[in-house]
Amino acid sequence: MHSHYFSCSLLRPIRIAMMAAVLASLAPLVAASSALAAPPPTRKVAAQANHPLADPSIAAALQQVSSSRIQATIAKLVSFGTRQTISAQDADSIAAGRGIGAAREWIRAEFERYAKDCDGCLEVKTDSFLQPAADRIPAPIQLTNVYAVLKGADPANADRVVLVTGHYDSRNSDTLDAKGGAPGANDDASGTAVSLECARVLSQLSLKYKFPATIIFLTVAGEEQGLNGSGHFAKFMREQQEAAGWKLEAVLNNDIVGGDKSPGQDAAVVRVFSEGLPAAADEKQIARIRGLGGESDSPSRELARYVAETGRNYNTGLKPVLTFRLDRYLRGGDHYSFNKEGFAAVRFTELQENYTRQHQNVRSENGIAYGDTPDHVDYNYVARVARLNAATLASLASAPAPPANVKLLAKDLENVSTLTWDASPGALATSYEVVWRTTSSPDWEHSNSAGSKTTITLPISKDNVIFAVRSVGKDGHKSLPVVPAPER
Ligand SMILES: [Zn+2]
Numbered sequence: 001m002h003s004h005y006f007s008c009s010l011l012r013p014i015r016i017a018m019m020a021a022v023l024a025s026l027a028p029l030v031a032a033s034s035a036l037a038a039p040p041p042t043r044k045v046a047a048q049a050n051h052p053l054a055d056p057s058i059a060a061a062l063q064q065v066s067s068s069r070i071q072a073t074i075a076k077l078v079s080f081g082t083r084q085t086i087s088a089q090d091a092d093s094i095a096a097g098r099g100i101g102a103a104r105e106w107i108r109a110e111f112e113r114y115a116k117d118c119d120g121c122l123e124v125k126t127d128s129f130l131q132p133a134a135d136r137i138p139a140p141i142q143l144t145n146v147y148a149v150l151k152g153a154d155p156a157n158a159d160r161v162v163l164v165t166g167h168y169d170s171r172n173s174d175t176l177d178a179k180g181g182a183p184g185a186n187d188d189a190s191g192t193a194v195s196l197e198c199a200r201v202l203s204q205l206s207l208k209y210k211f212p213a214t215i216i217f218l219t220v221a222g223e224e225q226g227l228n229g230s231g232h233f234a235k236f237m238r239e240q241q242e243a244a245g246w247k248l249e250a251v252l253n254n255d256i257v258g259g260d261k262s263p264g265q266d267a268a269v270v271r272v273f274s275e276g277l278p279a280a281a282d283e284k285q286i287a288r289i290r291g292l293g294g295e296s297d298s299p300s301r302e303l304a305r306y307v308a309e310t311g312r313n314y315n316t317g318l319k320p321v322l323t324f325r326l327d328r329y330l331r332g333g334d335h336y337s338f339n340k341e342g343f344a345a346v347r348f349t350e351l352q353e354n355y356t357r358q359h360q361n362v363r364s365e366n367g368i369a370y371g372d373t374p375d376h377v378d379y380n381y382v383a384r385v386a387r388l389n390a391a392t393l394a395s396l397a398s399a400p401a402p403p404a405n406v407k408l409l410a411k412d413l414e415n416v417s418t419l420t421w422d423a424s425p426g427a428l429a430t431s432y433e434v435v436w437r438t439t440s441s442p443d444w445e446h447s448n449s450a451g452s453k454t455t456i457t458l459p460i461s462k463d464n465v466i467f468a469v470r471s472v473g474k475d476g477h478k479s480l481p482v483v484p485a486p487e488r
Contacts, residue, residue, distance in 0.1 A: 053313040055475060058394045061205040062314060065390065067383040069200070070193045071374075073110075074258075074382075077103055077189040078374050082182040083170040085222045086141055100221060103168055104144050107219050110196055111148040118203040122148040122217075127233055136175050136225040145229045147218040148199050152397070154212035157426040159245050161237075162396045163216040164198050164252045164389050165230065165334055166191025167223035170372070173361045175224060180361060185374040186258030187358050190382050191348075192219050194254040197386040202394060211397040212428060213249075223255070223334055224359075230334035234341040249480060250303050250396055251345035252389050253335035259381025260354040267381045269319045270388065273335070273347040274304035275326040280342035288485075293439055296324060297466060297483045299344035300335075305443055306480055307346065307392050314391040318384040321351070322442055328353075344480070348385060399479045400428035400471035403454070408462055408484035417462040419484055420455045421469050429471035434458065435481055436465045444468070444481070 051059070077083065081098045089101025096102070108124060115122035127145040131137055146168075152158030170184025171177075183189075199217035222228030230253075240246040259267050277286065278298045289295060304322055311320040327333055327347060338345035354376065362371030403421035419434060431452050435444040449472075450456040468481030 051313055051315055053476065054315070055395070055398065055477065057205065057209045058391060058398070059314060061201050061209075061394065062316065062387045062390060064201045064204065065197055065383050065386045067379040070197055070382045070386065071377075071379040073193040073196055074185055074189040074374055074377060074379070076106060077168065077192060078183040078185050080106075082172075082178070082180065083168055083184055084172075084178050084182050085143065085169045085225045085228070086137065086176070086178040088178075089142065100169060104146055104221070107146045107168060107192070107196070111146065111199060111217070114200045114203050115148065118207055121206050122150055122199065122203050124148050127229075127236060129232055131222060131228050131232075134226055134228070137228070138176065143222050143229055143232070145218060145220045145233050147216055147233075148203075150199070150203055150206055150211065150215040150217070152212050152214040153206075153210035154426070154428070157212040157401065157428060158214050159247055160213040160401055160426070161216055161246055161248045162213065162250045162252075162393050163218055163248060164195050164254070164393055165218040165220060166193070166195045166254045167221065167229065167334060168192045168219045169221045169224055169229075171224040171359055172371075173359060181371075183362065183371065183373050185372050185377050186256055186260055187372055188223065188255045190256065190258035190377060190385075191254035193382055194257060194386045194389055195219050197383075198390045198393060201386075201390055205394070211394070212426070213397040213399075215393050215397050220334060227332065227334055227337045230337035231340075234337040234343065237338075237343065238341045247401075248338075248343050249402075250306075250392075251335060251338040251343055252307075252348065252392060253333055253338075253345060254348045254385060254389065255333045256349045256353060256358070257382055257385040258376070259350050259378035259385075260352070260357060260376050261378050262352070262354045262376070264352045265378075266351045267378055267384075268317070269321050269351050270385055271323045271349050271351060272304045272307050272320045273323045273325055273327055273349065274298065274300040275336075275339050276301065276324060278342070279326075279336065279339040292486065293466070294483065296442070297468075299480070300339060300346055302468065302481050302483070303344040304346045306396070307388065308443060310392045310395055311388055313395075314387070316384055316387040316391060318388050320388060324442070348389070350381070395477055396480070398473065398475065399477040400424040400473045401426045402479040402482045403429070403432060403469050403471050406469050406482045406484040407487040408467060410462070410486040410488055415461045416457055416459050417467065418455065418457045419467060419469055420487070421482075421484075423454055424471035424479065428473050429479075430474045431472045432456075432469055433472050433478065434467060434469050436460070436467045438465055
C-alpha cells in the first residue's frame with residue numbers, strides 16, 4: 001500500500017534500493033498520512049511496455065521524428081555557405097541561395113509547408129527589427145527571427161505558451177566575417193532542425209490530438225553576435241505577458257545538439273543546463289532564496305527536472321543529464337535572454353563538444369580538419385534530442401496550468417507541513433500532487449496526491465525537505481511544479 005502514497009514514478013531505478021530503506025523508515029508516517037491524504041487519482045493511460053506513464057498519442061508522434069529529414073534540413077542550412085548574422089540578405093543573394101537572408105526565407109517556406117500539411121494549423125510569423133550597432137554588430141542591420149505558432153485549442157488555456165528555439169545564424173573563426181564560409185552544421189543547424197522537426201511532428205499530431213496550450217517553434221538570428229535575436233523575442237514575450245496576458249511557461253533552447261562523432265562523445269545523453277539563482281530575481285527575492293535554501297529551485301531548474309522526468313516517461317533513447325549551471329565556461333546561449341526577462345528556460349547541449357569544429361574556418365592544419373561541417377553530425381542523435389524536446393513540449397501543452405498562490409504555512413513551530421494553493425486556472429486540473437525531496441537531493445524523490453483538494457497536511461517537517469505542488473489533468477499530464485512561498 002505504500003505505493004499508493006509514495007509514487008515510484010519519479011524515482012530513478014538505481015535509487016530504488018535506497019528508497020526502500022527510506023520508505024521502511026517512514027512506514028509509521030505513511031500510516032499516519034493515509035488519514036490525511038486523499039485517494040490517488042485514477043489514471044487510464046494505456047501502458048507502453050516500459051513507459052507506463054507515456055501518453056500513447058504523444059509516444060506515437062515521437063516515432064514520426066525522422067533522422068533523414070533532420071539530415072536534409074541541416075544539409076540545406078549548410079548549403080547557404082554562411083548564415084552569419086551580418087551576411088547578405090538582399091534579393092539577389094536570396095535568389096542565389098547564399099547568406100542569412102536565403103536561410104531565413106527557406107526556414108519560413110519550410111514552416112509554411114508544415115502549415116499547409118496540417119490544414120493551416122500553424123501560423124508562420126517573423127519578428128523583424130533594426131538591430132542597432134553593438135559590440136559585434138558594426139552597423140545597424142535588419143535582424144529577423146522566424147517562428148511558427150500552434151495555437152492552443154482551449155480558449156481558457158491558449159494564452160499559456162511553451163517554446164522551443166535554436167539559432168539559425170552561424171560563424172567561423174572571425175565573428176565579424178560576413179563573407180567567408182561558416183557551415184554551422186552542429187552550431188546551430190542542429191538546434192534549428194530540432195525546432196523545425198518538432199513543428200512538423202507536433203503539427204501533424206494536432207490534426208487528431210488537441211493541445212489546450214500554445215506551442216511556439218522559434219528560430220533566431222544574432223546568437224553569435226550577442227544573443228540579439230533571442231533578446232528581442234524574449235522582450236516581445238514579456239510585452240505580450242503584460243499587454244495580452246500571455247504566460248510563457250517554458251523555453252527549450254537547443255544549441256550544439258549534433259552529437260559530434262569524435263571519441264569521448266556519449267550519444268545516449270544530453271546535458272540540460274539551468275540557472276540556479278534566477279537572473280531576474282530582485283534583492284528581496286534573493287534574500288528569501290538565501291533564507292530558505294532555495295538556490296536550486298529556480299523555475300528554470302524545475303523545468304530541467306521536468307525534462308528529466310519526461311526522459312524517463314518516454315522512450316526517446318536519450319537520458320537528460322541535469323547540469324546545475326547557467327551554461328558552460330566562457331560560453332552563453334539564447335536561454336539566458338529569456339532568463340533575464342524572468343522566464344523558465346534551459347539549454348540542451350551534447351555531452352562533449354569538439355572545439356576543432358566550433359567557430360572555426362573550414363581548413364586543414366597539421367593533419368587536423370577544422371570547421372563545423374555536416375560529416376561530424378550524428379543525425380540519429382539529433383533525432384533523439386528532437387524526440388525529448390517534442391515529448392516535453394507536448395506534455396506541458398497538454399497539462400493544466402500550474403496551481404496559483406502556492407503557500408507553505410510557517411506560522412508555528414511544528415513537525416507537520418501544511419500546503420495550500422488556489423485551483424489551477426483554466427479548469428483542466430482534476431487533481432493536485434505534492435512532490436518533495438530532501439534538501440541535498442538533486443531531483444524529486446516522493447509524491448503524494450492531494451486529490452481535488454487545494455490543501456494538504458503531510459507528517460513531514462518542512463525544515464528537512466523542499467516541497468512543490470503541481471496540477472494533474474484527466475489524462476495524467478502534469479504541470480510544472482511550483483515551490484511554495486512561506487505564509488506567516
Ligand atoms: Zn550556438
